[in-house]
Amino acid sequence: MDDGEEVKLETYVKPILTAGKEDLPLPYLLFLQGGPGFESPRPTEASGWIKKACEEHRVVLLDQRGTGLSTPLTTSSLSQITSATEQVEYLKHFRADSIVRDAEFIRLRLVPDAKPWTVLGQSYGGFCAVTYLSFAPEGLKSVLLTGGLPPLGSACTADTVYRACFKQVQQQNEKYYARYPQDIQVIHEVVRYLNESEGGGVSLPSGGRLTPKMLQCLGLSGLGSGGGFERLHYLFERVWDPILVPGAKKTISYYFLKEFEMWLGFDQNPLYALLHESIYCQGSPSKWSAHKIGSECESLFDPIKAIKEGKPMYFTGEMVFPCIFDEIHALRPFKEAAHMLAHKEDWPPLYDVNVLNNNKVPVAAAVYYEDMYVNFNIAKETASQIAGIRLWITNEYMHSGIRDGGSHVFDHLMGLLNGKKPLF
Template sequence: MENGQREEEGEHRVEAWFSVPDLRMRDHTFRVPLDYTAISLTSKISIFVREVVAVGKEEQELPYLLYLQGGPGFESPRPTEASGWLKRACEEFCVILLDQRGTGLSTPLTVSSLSQITSPEEQVDYLRHFRADNIVNDAEFVRVHLVPKAEPWTVLGQSYGGFCAVTYLSFAPHGLKSVLLTGGLPPIGNECTADTVYRACFEQIRQQNEKYYKRFPQDIEIVREVVKYLADCEGCGVPLPSGGKLTCRGLQLLGLSGLGSSTGFERLHYLFERVWDPTLVPGAKKHISYYFLKSYEKWLAFDTNPLYALLHESIYCQGASSRWSAHRITAEFEDAFDAVMSANGIRPVFFLGEMIFPWMFDEIYALNHFKKAAHLLAVKEDWPPLYDVPQLNNNQVPVAAAVYYEDMYVNFKLSVETAKQIAGIRLWVTNEYMHSGLRDGQGRVLDHLLGLLKGNKPLF
């Protein structure tokens, strides 16, 4: 294709190749049904993918690898150079970076775009189409229209992307040559498994808190002081720059990013280094700094990724409602995770993990508009199945999975239980990496999994 030329073919638009250091890329946009069960009656949405190859390999016939990002509600990476796992993948694959529906350039569902749908009931009716089942339908649409002869491809699923890959194995295994999972083996039981997930995760969250304070013992008193300050403020919180307020329980949400990734401890510690404004005038009142409040909002990012908050618990639901599972299960551990009680007692204040709570839709301004829709999603019962256990029991697709022993987001024990249900899977259990191992390992995690599939690694 000539530089600058655009190719149009029905529901598929292709842009010209462009470059970043050591990579060549081109963009594809597909028009797909919002609802695959009613194709003739439904509206259409855009699905965006970016094709990535090593420089000089644009015309080579390479096998395809589809990358599914973690989430829900987060777009695929935007490469700036050949590095990390992507560099390793491009040694032998044409890599397809898919923006899952509702993210990135795939008809993004943002605070502003979702606000076009004014009725909470209509918001729910729209949002129900944005789970793993339809992400797989989109992937199959892309494969058939993009891959020569619609050949099967390899899928690499990170975190929630791995959940989607197991849904792929359940309902469209004919589209798969092999599957690689990194921190992404989902619980696959019937109905809602969110309760099981949260109960299992609390012990790991507790351990991560204890390790954090062992690393930075000076933060025990700093965090206690912040909690006491917030509790004594009028309305039990302080205003945030973009609206809403920071409360004691809101402060605990910092554990979502701070406790589960390779550099999270350090980033959390450095954030609390600048929690207070300096005293410029003797006798001035103590204030939490604007720097801290702004950084807090950036850490949570619910204003740019509302899908994460709206659909998070639904990723565990099959034929049952979540009923605000995290909120209910956290109450069972109230003594350990009550911030005010801990600040006024002898225990450190524990941060929380990957959990969404109903009060967030009051305290986080960007989510205020979706409070009613969030409640309707929490009580919705008719979620379709995401996994086919008999199909997984008889799986014929080669699968290799990295399971991180200290994973705070995807519980180790539950991952191993799921692995037992997937015929032929090869597991690599490691404590060398945390949940972000694919990103942190500079290609080593991907290389190890490919080695498992190719027989380069021993069976035992």
């Protein structure tokens, strides 16, 4: 890829509306998915927030660039770019600022008379929506945010985010083990087995390696979403192979190893691993922030220390560590690019605080009190910088509220915008 060489990307959108309303002049609503690196939903039935939204809108599902059918960036497609420097040059175009430009390009061509549309942003999609508010508010009729208020600042806010998130992750671990105290010993046995195995881990089906540090990453999916505690507990119910022949060696089951890989999914969504920390960067590098801040909490999050002291092993949360580019086979070719991205200093701005302070677009946000991914206090601070925002603060849902109670969440936020709900 030479300097100045044009790269063409395809962008996929899927409009959805209720049958029988095809000819009605319904307003448009764009959904921005969480991530980074995950495609839009593929609904198979009329349910949840989509069913509710389609009562009065034409819903537009956007595969953000690099995901789904929008010139998907996979481990195999990215391997076509053989230079780490060129990989970084390519990847820098997949953040929120580029996603907003895509959305505006689509709106001007899809919406009749290029009218403003409503945007619903979940998690990272909410971060993108705040970028939208900063740089293209003329394209917005209103904005709905669910667990998606980003930290604001002129430089890298990753350190602030992870300091807050490690505390919340600690609390989630304590709640998990209070619910399933029997898992303390089970997980100790797994950590001990991994640590005593040759090379400090065991091989994964895809060719990677499961180590105690990698085992901790299960907290990403298991600690912060509705039903996550239960799914994590049931996963460890099947961690060991049964002993069918007396004297056979104790082994971790193929089922567990395969499920572990599916839970993480970094190999299927390399954008998430490569760009996660960059979503917090404006003109400053992250320098592997999660790893750095995690080192400050090492006394709590050291798995070997935990089993020696007879304490619960704490899982980690929404954090990407350098070790995954060693232990996940499909990510190894991008290790150099990942380190370069972590030290990249010239990230362009993602937010304009002055514009947000003078915002005129109606905004309603669901802020989840026990959100493990988007810290409650940071979200409140950001909300104070967005003029006119209306907050719904609740502990009824976790970060996955739009999935677990989407119809209620969507209806409540629309009620805030329409004056049908009290303001908090």
